[in-house]
Amino acid sequence: MSERQPGAPALQLRERRWARAREFARRFRHRPAGVVSLAIVLLVLVAALVPGLLSTHDPIALSDQRLSPPTGEHWFGADTIGRDTYSRLVHGARTALLVGLISVGIGVGVGLPYGLLAGYLGGRKDEAMMRVMDALYAYPALLLALIMVAVLGSSMVNVMIAIGIVFVPLYARLVRGSTLSAKENDYVMAAEAMGAATPRILFRHIAPNVLAPVLVQMSLGIGFAIIIEAALSYLGLGTQPPDPSWGTMLRSAQVYMATNGWGAFFPGMAIVLTVLAFNLLGDVLRDLLDPRLRGAD
């Protein structure tokens, strides 16, 4: 309501929001795990957006230093046809991040409205809607993603869709739970009494109040998506060459692991560090956004 009125109240609201954001940033700075993980996430982001800035070689350029261990020339060694492992890792960040972001986007894009509607409607409709999600949730994540990819065919886009579908019940259940309590608030009843349409009540009044847990789960979700993408690509069912992917790098490194173990070591470390960063960031966000834990630090 207040944003529509020009003048003082709107200004106060904006100031309050700024003050809250500044307070959040201050508390975030006091969490070393949060700061380090944010730095790693930003590094992966830079690698994904401008890989040329960080890479030292052309990721597809061949050289005669086949299966080289780490050297001054090739920091992380070279693969079976002499391509620079470090530069390929930098270029693979784009695939990892893209799959993470888009699949989580699909999960939230479908799961959020679904969970809002189920929680808001309540009763038998809610029961029926959530049983479908329970069945999807009962499916082991990698298994469901594997079946979807088997059906749709192996490609990066299909991997994103498959992981996105895996995420839908996760966000739907999370949002539905928060909606159940959020819809009991006075301002929701006031909006209903004023005759607001259901979509307006859902997205304008309830959604902003259920976003905090979703944000936390998004950070954890990106880490999880990166692991599933790498797993599917490792199995040969995900991202296909020549697109660089950490999973496909592991797949090809396994063949020559007896002669050069480094080829399998570094792509795995890239996955572990990136996933760890997103997981820790999610944990820190959870602590900072949880009203019960506020002021604990």
Place this chain on the structure above:
Amino acid sequence: MASYIARRLLVTIPVLILISLITFFAVALLPGDLAIAMLGLEADPRHLEALREQLGLNRPVVVRYFDWVGDALQGDLGHSARAGQEVSDLIVKRLEVSIELGILAMLVALAIGIPLGLLAGARPNTGLDYGGTTLAVLGAAIPNFWLALMLILIFAVQLRWFPAVGFTSFLDDPVQNLRSVALPAFAVGVTQAAILARQTRAALVDVLRQDYVRTAYAKGLRERSVILRHAFRNALIPVVTVLGIQVSTIVGGFVIVETVFNLPGVGKLLVDSAFNRELPTVQAIGVLLAGAVALTNLAVDVSYAFLDPRIRYE
């Protein structure tokens, strides 16, 4: 307690039906021609027609679903054209590997996760606790297939303690069998141990704050006895819940780790079938594994009744 168990059974039935619906329609609603998707664009039209006939693609999708469920309930999961065998035979032959791997992975998770969680929970905010938590956070970020590769690199390629790939049946040679599944079971189990340790620690810290624990200490019982006899049992309830969820992750884990170690299990069959677009086999394994996970969760729910007297006397 009987009514609680009956209620849980009733809730599981619709979940199983929905699992079958999801698995069937994920494949049936594929845009385009399923026969072309399986055999490729350049397949012989006669082969395509034969496959359409075999899969019943000329009939309405709802009729196909009921036929599929009816056949599956009688043990007929379809025919694999590539292997030239019944899908159910293919699966049965591979169950030994997957069941053994699943059980051993769960044992590894329990044997490492619970003691680690108990030690950390009994001494919160000490070096031991921080060490345990760091291990748990790391464990959750390590993909099990990469861990499997690293285990092969160290213990099979470098040290030569275990075979890198392959499987020996327990009936043929028990020692060689354990050597062939030790690394895969560790790779799947250790990441689960990390999550289990975290959960055990949190549950124990919570329980140790309760009045009856203070009473037990006040009676003069030793710490070991308080933790193991009074606190642990109640800390087990949330741990069992996580264990139920973990079955799902372990199933996902052995699907991929079997491929890493080239073990002839159900997971490897699924990956090979997905690779070759043997969709009836993919469907059958999908519904079987997801159904097994749902039934395990039912078992977990039922076990609450034994662990928690509040449910027993409800």
